[in-house]
Amino acid sequence: MVHSDDSAMYIGLIGKYITKNIENILSKIGYSDGLLVESILTTFKSDGFHSAPIGIKRLSNTLFSKIFKDTDTYVNLMKKPYAVANLLDDIELFYITTFDELPMDEYDEVIYKTGIKPLRNADLIIELYLEEYSDFKEYIEARFKIIGLIIRRLRPCYYTRCKHAVLESLIHSTRIPIFKEVNRIEFEKLMMLINHYSQLVNRICPEDPYKRIMRAIIEKLNSNY
Ligand SMILES: Cc1cc2nc3c(=O)[nH]c(=O)nc-3n(C[C@H](O)[C@H](O)[C@H](O)COP(=O)(O)O)c2cc1C
Structure with missing residues (x-):
């Protein structure tokens, strides 16, 4: 007998732009309420896009991030309050985006509602709007509204x-x-x-x-x- 949990039913949603039932779907695919995940967050910069690793914590249907003011991500968000959180299992991309600008061929051709290209290798794409933030000396605590999400891939999870x-x-x-x-x-x-x-x-x-x-x-x- 083959066992599967009901995450299999979300396979029907793969590739679709999801705007409804977001809390439930995020929980079902493992992004539980209260969980902080490491994303690669893409923002607008003057001549294109900028991507950097940023942690995002889910609280109900909202995502929170602590963003240091000495980052380009902070500067970009202050100019245009949109972002795409790319959730992916690719340590190489985390390495590149920590130190360098990501080459354009790592971005997808499609554009959804924010106008920001997601990363080609993202398993889950979450489109975000910076609704408000608390201002601290060295960082902000950003509260993002989820505009929509796209599940690109469901694949087995494992620890290493x-x-x-x-x-x-x-x-x-x-x-x-x-x-x-x-x-x-x-x-x-x-x-x-x-x-x-x-x-x-x-x-x-x-x-x-x-x-x-x-x-x-x-x-x-x-x-x-
Ligand atoms: C896995 C990982 C998670 C990170 N999370 C955050 C974060 O939540 N907030 C933050 O300001 N910087 C975070 N950083 C650091 C920034 O990604 C790093 O300083 C980056 O080079 C600067 O971002 P920038 O390219 O926007 O200037 C993280 C780095 C890594 C590797």
């Missing part, structure tokens, strides 16, 4: 320590240059963690993409990117 270790290292690497200047203790703590993850990756992960990306992160940190 490799993805976790590289993703954590990437996040830490974005804060290290700042802490190096203003908080030596935090700087050393994050460097120690990256070192720990690097040893883990060397021990249990394949070269491509994990060891390669870990080496690149450490090289960037050593060269004070």
Whole structure:
């Protein structure tokens, strides 16, 4: 006998632009209420689009993000309050968007309601409007209204320590240059963690993409990117 849960019934929704029953659908496909997921968030910039890894927490039918003011994403959102959250399982894209601008061929040709092209490799696309935000000294807490979503792909989920270790290292690497200047203790703590993850990756992960990306992160940190 083949077992399946009722997420299979959402296969009929794949590729459709969904605007109704959003809370229920998000829960069914695993984006539970209260869960923070790591997205690649695309915003408008003056001559196209900009993508960066940003965490988004779901609370009912709304998404919240803490966005630091020293990011391009913040600057872009202040000019045009639309975004697309791309949910995807692609550590390489997280790596590229942490440090560089994503090449245009990583974007899809289709455009939905926001006018922002989603990423070709996104499994779930969530179109967002920045409804309001709380202003703190170094960051804003943004509240996004969900305009619509597109489920591109449902695929088996699995855990791997490799993805976790590289993703954590990437996040830490974005804060290290700042802490190096203003908080030596935090700087050393994050460097120690990256070192720990690097040893883990060397021990249990394949070269491509994990060891390669870990080496690149450490090289960037050593060269004070
Ligand atoms: C997995 C991951 C999650 C991140 N989440 C956030 C976040 O929620 N808010 C934020 O301001 N920066 C976050 N960052 C850091 C930014 O993506 C990083 O500073 C980026 O280079 C700057 O964004 P920008 O390209 O818009 O300037 C995250 C980085 C990673 C790797």
